[in-house]
Amino acid sequence: MYDTVADLGERALIARITARLSMPTWVLVGPGDDAAVVAPDRGALQVLTTDAVVDGVHFDQRFVPPDAIGHRALAVNLSDLAAMGAQPRGALLSLVLPESLPVAALDAITDGLLSLAGTHRVALLGGNITRTPGPLTLDVTAIGSVRPRRVLTRAGARPGDEVYVTGIVGEAAVALQMLRDGLTPAPALRDRYLRPQPRVRAGLLLGRNRAATSCLDLSDGLADGLRQVAEASGVGFTIDAEALPVTDEVRAWYGTRGENTVDATLAAGDDYELLFTVRPSRKGRLRAVRGQLGDLPITRIGVVTRARELRVREAGLLRELPLGFEHFRS
Amino acid sequence: MYDTVADLGERALIARITARLSMPTWVLVGPGDDAAVVAPDRGALQVLTTDAVVDGVHFDQRFVPPDAIGHRALAVNLSDLAAMGAQPRGALLSLVLPESLPVAALDAITDGLLSLAGTHRVALLGGNITRTPGPLTLDVTAIGSVRPRRVLTRAGARPGDEVYVTGIVGEAAVALQMLRDGLTPAPALRDRYLRPQPRVRAGLLLGRNRAATSCLDLSDGLADGLRQVAEASGVGFTIDAEALPVTDEVRAWYGTRGENTVDATLAAGDDYELLFTVRPSRKGRLRAVRGQLGDLPITRIGVVTRARELRVREAGLLRELPLGFEHFRS
Numbered sequence: 001m002y003d004t005v006a007d008l009g010e011r012a013l014i015a016r017i018t019a020r021l022s023m024p025t026w027v028l029v030g031p032g033d034d035a036a037v038v039a040p041d042r043g044a045l046q047v048l049t050t051d052a053v054v055d056g057v058h059f060d061q062r063f064v065p066p067d068a069i070g071h072r073a074l075a076v077n078l079s080d081l082a083a084m085g086a087q088p089r090g091a092l093l094s095l096v097l098p099e100s101l102p103v104a105a106l107d108a109i110t111d112g113l114l115s116l117a118g119t120h121r122v123a124l125l126g127g128n129i130t131r132t133p134g135p136l137t138l139d140v141t142a143i144g145s146v147r148p149r150r151v152l153t154r155a156g157a158r159p160g161d162e163v164y165v166t167g168i169v170g171e172a173a174v175a176l177q178m179l180r181d182g183l184t185p186a187p188a189l190r191d192r193y194l195r196p197q198p199r200v201r202a203g204l205l206l207g208r209n210r211a212a213t214s215c216l217d218l219s220d221g222l223a224d225g226l227r228q229v230a231e232a233s234g235v236g237f238t239i240d241a242e243a244l245p246v247t248d249e250v251r252a253w254y255g256t257r258g259e260n261t262v263d264a265t266l267a268a269g270d271d272y273e274l275l276f277t278v279r280p281s282r283k284g285r286l287r288a289v290r291g292q293l294g295d296l297p298i299t300r301i302g303v304v305t306r307a308r309e310l311r312v313r314e315a316g317l318l319r320e321l322p323l324g325f326e327h328f329r330s
Numbered sequence: 331m332y333d334t335v336a337d338l339g340e341r342a343l344i345a346r347i348t349a350r351l352s353m354p355t356w357v358l359v360g361p362g363d364d365a366a367v368v369a370p371d372r373g374a375l376q377v378l379t380t381d382a383v384v385d386g387v388h389f390d391q392r393f394v395p396p397d398a399i400g401h402r403a404l405a406v407n408l409s410d411l412a413a414m415g416a417q418p419r420g421a422l423l424s425l426v427l428p429e430s431l432p433v434a435a436l437d438a439i440t441d442g443l444l445s446l447a448g449t450h451r452v453a454l455l456g457g458n459i460t461r462t463p464g465p466l467t468l469d470v471t472a473i474g475s476v477r478p479r480r481v482l483t484r485a486g487a488r489p490g491d492e493v494y495v496t497g498i499v500g501e502a503a504v505a506l507q508m509l510r511d512g513l514t515p516a517p518a519l520r521d522r523y524l525r526p527q528p529r530v531r532a533g534l535l536l537g538r539n540r541a542a543t544s545c546l547d548l549s550d551g552l553a554d555g556l557r558q559v560a561e562a563s564g565v566g567f568t569i570d571a572e573a574l575p576v577t578d579e580v581r582a583w584y585g586t587r588g589e590n591t592v593d594a595t596l597a598a599g600d601d602y603e604l605l606f607t608v609r610p611s612r613k614g615r616l617r618a619v620r621g622q623l624g625d626l627p628i629t630r631i632g633v634v635t636r637a638r639e640l641r642v643r644e645a646g647l648l649r650e651l652p653l654g655f656e657h658f659r660s
Contacts, residue, residue: 028375028481029414029481029483032484032562033414033483033484033485033546033562034379034409034410034411034413034414034484034545034546034547035377035378035379035410035411035413035414035416035472035474036377036378036379037375037376037377037414037476037481038375038376038378039375039376040370040374040375040376044370045358045367045368045369045370046367046368046369046370046376046473047365047366047367047368048365048366048368048420048422048455048456048471048473049364049365049366049422049456050422050423050424050456050457050458050469050471051424051458052424052426052458052460052469053460054426054460054461054462054464056462056463057460057461057462057463058460079364080364080365081364081365083364083365084359084363084364084365084367086365090378092378092379092380092471093380094380094381094382094424094469096382096384096426096467096469125378126378126379126380127380128380128381128382130382130383130384130387130388131384131387132384132386132387132464132465132467133384133386133387133464133465134384134462134463134464134465134467135462135463135464137426137462137464137467139380139382139424139426139469141378141380141422141471142365143376143378144365146367151358151359151367153359153363154362154363154364155363215364216363216364217364232362232363
C-alpha cells in the first residue's frame with residue numbers, strides 16, 4: 001500500500017488520474033503527451049480563465065474535505081466561464097502537492113473535481129503534478145466557447161439598467177463562519193460553501209437570449225462585484241437592501257451576533273452567483289431566461305446610476321456600500 | 331514606497347502587470363474580466379499545456395534571479411507547445427506569492443516572462459494572483475495552434491526511424507551544478523540553465539515539413555525522453571554515445587569528477603531541446619528543415635528499434651540506458 005503521494009511517485013499519480021478519464025471525440029490528443037490538442041468549437045470564440053486555490057488561504061483542510069477541495073477548484077473556474085456566457089469544454093489541472101499528502105486524499109480531490117466535470121461535460125485535457133515544501137495548491141485552467149454576439153462582459157452596464165442576482169446570497173459566508181467556529185451547518189447550507197454550483201446554465205441562457213448588458217460572478221461578495229462592474233462600465237449602483245435574496249437563517253445568524261445583515265451580506269464572499277444588469281426595454285428577454293432556467297431564483301436588487309457611486313438604500317436611507325474583500329489584505 | 335507584494339495588494343499588483351501589456355487584435359477580451367475571450371486561429375487545432383514551477387523544487391531563488399524565474403516559467407510551457415509543432419499564441423499566469431516577496435522581485439519576474447513572450451509574440455491573456463504561506467509558485471498555461479496534419483506527438487516513432495536532437499545537451503545540468511556549488515559559469519553556459527530557449531521555430535518547421543514521426547521536449551533528460559517516446563510508440567532505442575552533441579566543457583566537468591559523461595548527459599535535465607524521430611525515406615524533409623532553421627544544430631544520435639529496449643552503444647559495447655529523473659523521487 002502506498003500511503004503518501006511521495007511514496008507513489010509522479011508517474012504513478014498521473015496514471016492513477018488519467019486511468020479514470022474518458023475523452024470526447026473533439027479531443028485529438030489528451031493527457032500524456034507534451035500538450036493537449038483539441039478541435040475548436042466551429043464558429044465560436046474561445047474563452048479561457050485560470051484560478052488557483054491554496055490550503056490555508058482559500059480553504060482549510062481541517063474542515064474542507066478533499067472532495068470539496070477538488071470540486072471548488074474547478075467550480076470557481078466554471079463560474080468565471082459562466083459569467084462570460086460561455087459553454088465550458090475542458091480543463092487543465094496543476095497539482096502542487098506536499099509530499100505527506102495521503103494518496104487517499106488525492107483520490108478524493110480527483111473524485112470531487114471529476115464529479116463536477118462530469119456534471120458539466122468538461123473534459124480534463126491535461127495538467128501536471130509537482131511536489132512543494134508548502135501548502136497544497138491546485139491551479140485549474142478552464143476553457144469554453146461562446147458565439148461572437150453572446151459574450152457577457154463587465155463593461156456593458158448603462159444608467160437605468162436594472163441589477164439582478166441569481167440564487168441566494170450570503171449563505172456560503174455563514175456556512176464558512178460556522179465551520180470555522182466548529183459548528184455543524186445543515187448539509188444544504190454547508191454545501192453552499194463546500195460545493196458551490198457554478199451557474200453555467202444561467203450564464204449560457206443570459207448570453208443566448210442577449211438578456212444582460214453586463215455580468216460577473218460573485219467570488220468576493222456583492223459589494224466587490226458591484227464595484228468591479230461600476231469601474232468597468234463607468235457607472236454607479238443603488239442597491240435596495242430589502243430586495244437582497246437572503247434567508248431567515250442568515251438573518252438570524254447575524255441578528256444573534258448584533259451584526260447588520262445587509263452589510264454582512266454585501267461583503268460576504270464565496271457565493272459564486274451571477275450578478276448581471278438588464279436594460280428595462282429587454283425585460284422580455286429576461287422572462288425568456290427565467291422560463292428556460294427553471295427553479296433558480298433571479299432577483300432584482302437595484303438599479304444602475306449615472307452617478308459613479310455605490311450606494312445601498314435601507315429603511316429609506318441611502319448610504320455608501322461597505323467595502324468588499326481583497327485577497328492580499330487579510 | 332511599497333516594499334512587499336502584501337503592502338501593495340492584489341488589485342494594484344494586477345494593475346501593475348496589465349499596464350504593461352498590449353493586446354493583439356484577435357484578443358477580444360483581455361485581462362480584467364472574468365475570463366479572456368479570443369478569436370480562434372481559423373482552420374487550426376488548439377494546443378494547450380500547463381506547467382508549474384515551485385521555489386525550492388524547480389528553481390532556487392538563491393541563484394536564480396527573478397527575471398530568470400519568469401523566463402523559465404513561460405519557457406517550459408512554450409517548449410511543450412514546440413514539441414507538438416504548434417505556434418504559440420497566448421498564456422495565462424497564476425502567481426502564488428509569499429507575502430514577503432519584494433515588489434521589485436515581482437517586477438523582475440514579470441520582466442523575464444514578458445520579454446520571452448515578446449520574442450515569441452505570445453499574448454498574456456489573463457491570470458490570477460494569490461498569496462501563500464509557502465514558496466513562490468508560478469503556474470503558466472500556454473495555448474497555441476497547429477494545422478491538423480502537422481501535429482507532432484510521442485506516438486509515431488517506428489523501427490528503423492533515425493533519432494535526432496536539436497542543439498547541445500547536458501549544458502543546463504552542468505550550469506545548475508556549478509550554481510549550486512557556488513561557482514560562476516560563463517554567461518552562455520549559465521543561461522542554458524537560467525534562460526532556456528524553447529525550440530519554437532524548430533518544432534514549427536518539423537511539423538510544417540512533416541519531417542518527424544515523433545517529437546517531445548527534453549525537460550527531464552534524454553534518457554527520460556527516450557523512455558517516454560518508447561512507451562508511447564511501442565518501440566525501443568539504440569543511442570550512439572559518440573554521437574551525442576556534448577561540448578568539451580561538459581566533458582571536462584564530468585571528467586574531473588570521475589563521472590561517465592555519457593551517463594551523466596543522458597540523465598541530465600533542463601535542456602528543453604527537441605528529441606524527434608525521422609523516417610529514413612523522409613530525410614529530404616529534414617534537409618528542408620535544416621535549410622530553413624539556420625544555426626541551430628540538429629544531430630543524429632541513434633535509431634529506433636523493434637526490440638522495446640533502451641540501449642546505448644559506447645566503445646562498441648551495448649548497455650542499458652541509465653534511469654532518468656522523476657520529480658517526486660528526489
